[in-house]
Amino acid sequence: MATDAQSGKAAGGRQTAESMAARQREISVSEFFSKNRHLLGFDNPQKALLTAVKEAVDNSLDACEEAGILPSVRVEIRQLGEDRFRIAVEDNGPGIVKAQIPKVFGKLLYGSKFHTRKQARGQQGIGISAAGMYGLLTTGKSVAVTSRTGSGHPAHYYEIQIDTRKNVPQVITDKVVEWAPPHGTRVEIELTGTYKKGRHSVDDYVRQTAIANPHCEIFFTTPDAEAPLHLRRGSETLPPEPKEIKPHPYGVELGVLIGMMKETSAKHISLALQNDFSRVSARVAEDICSAAGLSLKANPHSIAVNEAERLFKAINAIKIMSPATNCLSPIGEEQILAGLRKEIPADFHTAVTRAPSVYRGNPFQVEVGLAYGGDMPGDELVDLLRFANRVPLQYQQSACAISKAVLGIDWRSYGLGQSKGALPTGPAAIFVHIASVWVPFTSESKEAVAAYPEIMKELRLALQECGRKLATHIRAHRRALDEEKKKSYIEKYIPHIGIALREILGLSAEGEAELVARLVDVLERSRARGEK
Amino acid sequence: MAKKTETEKDAPASNRQVLEAIKTSAADIHGKIMAHKKPTMRLPVRSLANVRYQPQRGFFEMAGRKKERTLTVNTVKTFAQTLRMIALSKELVENDDIATKREAYYVSKNWEEARFHEQPESDTVMDDVEAYFSVNREQLGFVPEEKGGDVAGKLFVIDHDRDTGQTLRIDCTKFGSGAYSVPISVEQLRFETDADFILAIETAGMFQRLVKHNYWKKANCILVSMGGVPTRACRRFVRRLADFKKIPVYVFVDGDPYGITNIYRTLKVGSGNAAHLNEFFCVPQATFLGITPQDVLDYKLPTHPLKDVDVKRAKDAIKNDPFIKHYKPWIRAIEQMLKMGVRAEQQALAKHGLNYVIDTYLPEKLAHPERFLP
Missing domain, CATH: 3.40.1360.10 (Dna Topoisomerase Vi A Subunit; Chain: A, domain 2)
Known part of the structure; x- marks a missing residue:
């Protein structure tokens, strides 16, 4: 990130362009983030611990799914001192090739996912190396990685530190070790943090991950636990692998468009449009070019800025088919139900997966699940569980499109309580998932989804559909309760009418019994006729 | 309650009359049930809106509107409580005893499922019983705690x-x-x-x-x-x-x-x-x-x-x-x-x-x- 070198002060001032130039140099990305670690979710000790675990687990799940392996993940948190922890995350994934291990864990912005348009948990390739860097900064300890790519291969053990100035990994230890698992990766990071229960806790993260990923099993060891908690699988089916797609013209900004034109391998602008974008046919390319006043055969590499601007305007004026949505991998109604049922026992579960939709050329899909009843407290706000690409979102609830959509629904008409401007109250948990090749987060720490109108609309429709199902359930449930109550009323109170009349009229025991029997009969009959 | 020393013709009903009324209404309810019918109680509506004033009579009178309480699934609880309250009253009148409103509420604690949870519930039922028989609650054996003057x-x-x-x-x-x-x-x-x-x-x-x-x-x-x-x-x-x-x-x-x-x-x-x-x-x-x-x-x-x-x-x-x-x-x-x-x-x-x-x-x-x- 170089600063603009054109801003030297005139002679006689305190600086000259030359003197300033001497101090101007490239800032390392790692250095930048070590000074701005809040951008990555390491702003406080509790959150730092959570983010480190989360980045490692996200990577493990992505790796397992890409390799077609049902994930089995171990998460261990050991407390070493008052605020010092050692976390370990181990998966049964494909492992990492020896040569790549230092770069994956010791270099920021190194990853396989940034350049693809494909639904995945991680996107930028910052997460796990940032976690390692945070550990190094707070404890001076290296990241320890053990990985094995198959039973025929040895397990490698690395201790890695990131050189924050140069953004390159430094290998401290590199050796072959004995390791039981046939394949997989284990990451250990020592860091300062705070371990707490409740909202924003690692426990919550693990439980929510188990809900949104019912195909994965997790063994979770907390500092205060004797034995690991086993969160079992709710499903033996891997989610279908998401497909990679080319960008859709509607989602491309002017700068990106200019960049793409400069780098295209196509000779003609019309071909560049057809090859590098999805949903652009020869016919559409022709329409765009004529609307922009450009020749079909114009050379994309020598396109002028004002021409690119015309092209950009033309793209947005022409009707182009929505992008293919087979690149998305929703969780699916069945799987959401499986996840909810195993982690949130309740009387009633429901789930809705909406058809895919598009915001700014990016396909996305909304899913909502709902659990109601059981042992959940009836007089508190509902539990709102937010997910983006199967990753739980635990912070910035109020800034998130999902929360805004939930608040915008009148839940009272669906049988829950709700004060003005608040989440509904009742014994319920609401699960909301957004899947997209590019989830529009409001910040780098990926905690809240931006409220694009298309996303808000899909959220609203999905929530309403779940709400209607809930209302049906609650009504039926109430009817059954009413029926039960009426029956028990008869059993409870009729004997007292017998007692009272016996006391007043001096009835015999048989007389009283006969009276009660007759009265039960009279009332049961009227109840059967549906009278109130 | 002390014995009556004089009988004024404008005095409220006597113990004997109250007992009669209680038994008659209980027998009526009993008869209805034995005949496979749902028993009912007719109670005057107790509110200022159901009151009439005639200066020659000199006091507020019921304007005559009544509510009918039929024994159904929904009213069975109140109905049972009302009858038990009447039975308690009958016992009090027969034994020339009294119970304060608070005591009557505590007596109901012995009625298992039919007990009252708060005293206002039992007071309301008591007021209903009073109005049902058109008598004063003291005649039913229930006395207020408040001081008389x-x-x-x-x-x-x-x-x-x-x-x-x-x-x-x-x-x-x-x-x-x-x-x-x-x-x-x-x-x-x-x-x-x-x-x-x-x-x-x-x-x-x-x-x-x-x-x-x-x-x-x-x-x-x-x-x-x-x-x-x-x-x-x-x-x-x-x-x-x-x-x-x-x-x-x-x-x-x-x-x-x-x-x-x-x-x-x-x-x-x-x-x-x-x-x-x-x-x-x-x-x-x-x-x-x-x-x-x-x-x-x-x-x-x-x-x-x-x-x-x-x-x-x-x-x-x-x-x-x-x-x-x-x-x-x-x-x-x-x-x-x-x-x-x-x-x-x-x-x-x-x-x-x-x-x-x-x-x-x-x-x-x-x-x-x-x-x-x-």
Whole structure:
């Protein structure tokens, strides 16, 4: 990130362009983030611990799914001192090739996912190396990685530190070790943090991950636990692998468009449009070019800025088919139900997966699940569980499109309580998932989804559909309760009418019994006729 | 309850009559059930909206609207509780025993599922039973906890000692700075008096001042402290006393909507909530001595502004209270008060000296009882 070198002060001032130039140099990305670690979710000790675990687990799940392996993940948190922890995350994934291990864990912005348009948990390739860097900064300890790519291969053990100035990994230890698992990766990071229960806790993260990923099993060891908690699988089916797609013209900004034109391998602008974008046919390319006043055969590499601007305007004026949505991998109604049922026992579960939709050329899909009843407290706000690409979102609830959509629904008409401007109250948990090749987060720490109108609309429709199902359930449930109550009323109170009349009229025991029997009969009959 | 020493023809129903009524209604319910029918109870609607005022009758009467409580799945609980309350009453009347409202509530704790959770629930059922039989709850054996009222002055109350049956002659001039307490049940009492009138007073403070200075001796009267809205016993006591000696009753309360529409009106014509028994619990001969809105001007009394609740009460009385609506002077007086926007307490007379009420106000007012508000 170089600063603009054109801003030297005139002679006689305190600086000259030359003197300033001497101090101007490239800032390392790692250095930048070590000074701005809040951008990555390491702003406080509790959150730092959570983010480190989360980045490692996200990577493990992505790796397992890409390799077609049902994930089995171990998460261990050991407390070493008052605020010092050692976390370990181990998966049964494909492992990492020896040569790549230092770069994956010791270099920021190194990853396989940034350049693809494909639904995945991680996107930028910052997460796990940032976690390692945070550990190094707070404890001076290296990241320890053990990985094995198959039973025929040895397990490698690395201790890695990131050189924050140069953004390159430094290998401290590199050796072959004995390791039981046939394949997989284990990451250990020592860091300062705070371990707490409740909202924003690692426990919550693990439980929510188990809900949104019912195909994965997790063994979770907390500092205060004797034995690991086993969160079992709710499903033996891997989610279908998401497909990679080319960008859709509607989602491309002017700068990106200019960049793409400069780098295209196509000779003609019309071909560049057809090859590098999805949903652009020869016919559409022709329409765009004529609307922009450009020749079909114009050379994309020598396109002028004002021409690119015309092209950009033309793209947005022409009707182009929505992008293919087979690149998305929703969780699916069945799987959401499986996840909810195993982690949130309740009387009633429901789930809705909406058809895919598009915001700014990016396909996305909304899913909502709902659990109601059981042992959940009836007089508190509902539990709102937010997910983006199967990753739980635990912070910035109020800034998130999902929360805004939930608040915008009148839940009272669906049988829950709700004060003005608040989440509904009742014994319920609401699960909301957004899947997209590019989830529009409001910040780098990926905690809240931006409220694009298309996303808000899909959220609203999905929530309403779940709400209607809930209302049906609650009504039926109430009817059954009413029926039960009426029956028990008869059993409870009729004997007292017998007692009272016996006391007043001096009835015999048989007389009283006969009276009660007759009265039960009279009332049961009227109840059967549906009278109130 | 002591034995009755006399039977007045206008007295409420006797124990025997109450027992009869209880048994008849229970037998009716029993008969319906045995005939495979759903039993019903007809209860008068207990509210001011179901009350009628006729001056020649002199008290609030039920306007006749009734609600029918049919035994169904939804009413079975109340129905059972009502019947158990009636059974309790029958036991009390038969054994000449009493239970306070609170005690009746505790008795219900023995009724398992049919027990009451809070006393207001049992009070409501009790009021229903009372209205159902058109009797006074004391006749059903239920007595209130509240105090009946205090009496001092030219009066002998004739009562009986429960154990010995001996006649007690209670001299109400001999309580010093204290007073005779009106018992909860007053039907058995007889009176001896040569007083000229009864003065019914709202506050204990004013009553004490008049007692302390033996005002009853000076004015040859009987003083009754109501302590706010008069209890049924207090109303019945004043009524029987006034009927017996044919002496007038003057009412001396605070000059505010509460004093007029709640205290005075309840004493004179009874309450809207229990109109089925106002016939006995009212004092139709009562008239209003003060403090009137005109007194505030005439005696230059210090005042307080009317509160929102006062204004609401006053407007409500003009619009909905059948008694107030019947008397133009009352409507004019209340409208005058609303226009002045102030209220004055009895004790405000102390502005002119602590005994101004005895030396000036009461004598001046009593010189013209024909000017009292109806």
